[in-house]
Amino acid sequence: MTDTDDRPEQTIPPTDLPEDSEPGPGLTLRQRAEQIARDTPIRAPAAIAALSPGDLQRTFHELRIRQIELELQIEELRRARAETKATQTGDLDLDGRPPVGYCTVSASGEIQEANLAAVNPLGLTQGELIGQPLSRFIVGEDRDVFDLFRRSLFEAPTQSATDSGPAGRPVGCTLRMRNHDGAVAWARLEAIAAMDADRASICRVTLNDLTLRQQVEALQGRLQRAAIIIEDTLDWQSWFGLDGRYLWVNPAVEQLTGYSPEEILAMPDWVSVLIAEEDWPIFGETFRDAIRGSRGTGFETRYVRKDGVKRWISVDWKPVVDTQGKLLGTRASGRDITDLKLTEEALRRSQSMLARTEAIAHVGSWEWDAGTDSVTWSDELYRILQRDPAEGAPSFADHLKLYLPEDMKRLRDAEQTALAHGTPYELELRAVRKDGATRVLMAAGHADIDTEQRVARLFGFVQDVTERRAAGRALRDSEERFRAMFMNAPLCILILDADTGEMLDANPTACAQYGYGSVEALKADFDRMWLAEPYSREDAVQWAAKTIREGPQQFEWCYRHGGGQLRWEWVHSNTIVMQGKTRLFNFPSEGREMFMQFSWPVSGRADGVRAWRVRGACVPTARHQWCAPMPSPRG
Known part of the structure; x- marks a missing residue:
């Protein structure tokens, strides 16, 4: 080789990088690899x-x-x-029913991801929620709290190398959130800052709906307060099982009965111990119905304290059931009403006594409340005016129609004055009853003044004085007839004070017989005239006392005529009771007993004969001849 x-030489074009740049988190993997390759050159074989x-x-x-x-x-x-x-997404979904809401929020505040637990409370779908600012769902008054929450969150240090998990410190706040329909609920936000795959700052937020928690806490608070109230209440609170035995009783039972809760719970037959024997039948029937599931209020019975004292209690009860409606027992609450019963009994006695007194005196009472325009009558007032209590009392405006027209105006004027100035009144009125009879009534009214010096109500009484007025008229007629007889009688009539012998009155015949021109002249000379020898004031008083004690008396008396002559008279004495308008006799209504004598002059007697000393003598008089003993006042 x-x-x-x-073949053409293959070269890889280098990425444009500054020569003094260092690998950093902002470079791509390709750029970082090239820079590392340049910084760490590989030595080729010397003889490739x-x-x-x-x-x-x-x-x-x-x-x-x-x-x-x-x-x-x-x-x-x-x-x-x-x-x-995918696993993370599945964890977020949890079959669509996660216990905690979760969402991912960008640094600018937009929601990037959200599970159903976060979406559903806000009233939107996942698609509608993505891209929405989270602050949109925060109540306006709490947005300052949310802004502070965001700033403190993104100012916290975050993980710098990878997006595999959060590295910042958690931040939380509690605020109110408003859903799409406007409903407000408290929520707890817990968040931590992180970076996404592109190393952009984000935060992962959990949303906990505090509504249920607050409801539970409120319920727990109410249960705690209820327990405190039940334990500390002064009422007798009890819970009975289906067999009628005590399951629970509050501490107040000891104050009411003298038995501790432990003693009562240990009683095999608490009814025979705590309930008065005379109430066993009615209590037993009611209690059996209660443990069968009935409910009731205001059942009154007598219970027996540990010291043997009987007291009254009022009981309310209702069934206790579970969530399926199964009967678990009976809950009862009892309140001691002994003082109330005693007060009610005293009130009944007082009302009964008042009713009897009103019936005897024919007095009916009434009351008018100015604030409510309500009128109240007593039973006797209904009877006096012959009205049916079932129809109720007439209104204040209509009650004037009960009286004769000429009396209505006087009553109306008196009532208006009472309302305006608080002036009491008392009038005699005539009322026409349903049977057509006219009754004479004495009506009185008084004003009740409130703290603002206004008339709050009028109250008073109406008394039927028909018979009294009739008796008064009859008495006046009788007195007038008596006066006419007294003044025109041909007999000498004197009225004397039975205690003192003082002459109180004399008719014209007496004045003429005694030789005086007037009653005043006779009164002025009465002691000298009437108490001639051998009689004295003591004799007159003793005759008066005997008349009062034994009844009518007859006796002779010697008196001095106004002309100076001594004369004899035959006296018939009796007592009369002066009542009513007896002011014509100067003792108008005291009912004083008076000594009344009828006298005739004695004539045809020989001088020096003292016939008053001769018992059984025949005494010829001016008009009659009397044959009667002449007793001494001393018997």
């Missing part, structure tokens, strides 16, 4: 021409085999890379 060959054709053929064969081997290795590397990428 010669040094030369007639001395190689035989066989040596050259063997050398060529070795180089060919090496070339093929390198090509196979390159192919194997490509296949391995493709498999690795």
